[in-house]
Amino acid sequence: MKQGSIEVTDVSVTITGARQVQAVKDITFSVEAAKFVSFLGTSGCGKSTILNVLAGFIQPTRGSATLDGNLIVGPGRDRGIVFQHHALFPWMTVWDNVAYGLRCNSLPNADVIERTRKFIELVGLQRFANAYPGELSGGMQQRVGIARVMVNNPTVLLMDEPFGALDAQTRLIMQELLLQIFRDESKTVVFVTHDIDEGILLSDTLYVLTALPGQIKACIDVDIPRPRDRRVFELPRFIQIKKQVMELIREETMKSLL
């Protein structure tokens, strides 16, 4: 059986800080192995909270999240996460950033070198292996961020608005790179974004969230055949889905503004 199926049942998270905020409420969904799902919503609707629960960084106040039937209780190598910012350790070279997970795993040195090289090549950064993250552009930094989690061969890839800070051209190139990785490596991907085009281009299933506290407002199947690339943007079916999603998000934005 393929690994990487996720079940999330009735998850609510209340974040206790200066004041209590309910970030997400009664979230239930499941992801089949090797499927790509995205969470779409207005900013601050608790999208990242769902990922943080799956990553094991925070524990749900109620409900449960499982991966292949095992309760998620903490962070683990089976779930690699890519953040929008602070992705990389600025004190390590690209090479050391990518090799980090392997060294944590105490792999033999020859394997560390081989796998690190493989994934740096996968994201096309051979020439920058000895550069520090501070010397790279935003797009290159995110490539390193992806390579760094891919070396550990996780069953699930969690991505928290990974391309949100990139310019439009770079973002498209990164999206196509991700589509290629998704096709070749067959991982379950849970992706968070507020970019509707991005969500439709990449996903098998789209979840639209309500404004705070985040609840699942709608679940949309993106039945556009793979392999996909930028030409997807011109398909009538794409435009149809986009209209539908825009309408849903507009409702929520209006609600949160009023």
Place this chain on the structure above:
Amino acid sequence: MKRQLIHLLRYATLPTLLILWEFLCVEGAINSKLIPPPSSILISGIEMFQSGEMVSDLLASGGRWSMGFIVATLLGIFCGLLTGRLELFRATLQQVIQVFRPVPAISFVPLAIVWFGIGESAKYFLVAWGAFFPIWLNTHIGVSGVDRYYLWAAQSLGASRIRTVMTVILPAALPFIYSGLRTGIAVGFVCLVAAEMVGAYEGIGFRIIASHLVFRVDKMFVAICMLGILGAATDRIFSIVFLRVFPWMKTANSTVESK
């Protein structure tokens, strides 16, 4: 034009002041007994180097300072890690350390002599004591403020606790540790001179007091100038070596800005 003026001001001020000083001494406007002219300070300085006393003073002071500073660095970073990351140690140590911190380190000079005698250990102790607090405090601040995303990333990549400390927490706090160490360098010198002025037979602080007793103001000036040069050189060398060892510190700021 403006740049040339700035350049001129930068490099011409010190020589001008020295020439003025020399001139006023020669003219008798300044009492040369109390403030000797630069030329005679320079001559005394050369004599002191030739006779070997300045070399042995420098070696003695340098050795004491280094020993004390190394101890302060190790202890300061270690304590900073404990109180910065572990609630247990923070609760236990914070009050204690906060009581000692505002006490000027040089007020411990007589006490150190009572405890350690007038041997070398008293000087090591005083330098270490003075330099410890800025190093500890800065490490504490840096270590307790590590961005949680760095910690999350390390955890989900499978890093153990020890590995997280060594490869994530300490490097992330390094800019703070760096400024703590630089403050520690300066405070260490203050304590060194204070310690050497009481119960020592060599060292730059001792040389000031010894010259004072025989009213050799010129030699006092030489020793004071050496302190200035030594302090500035140590700080400079430290910065250069630090940025050579941790080259990413120069580029890290651009990562922070891009968010």
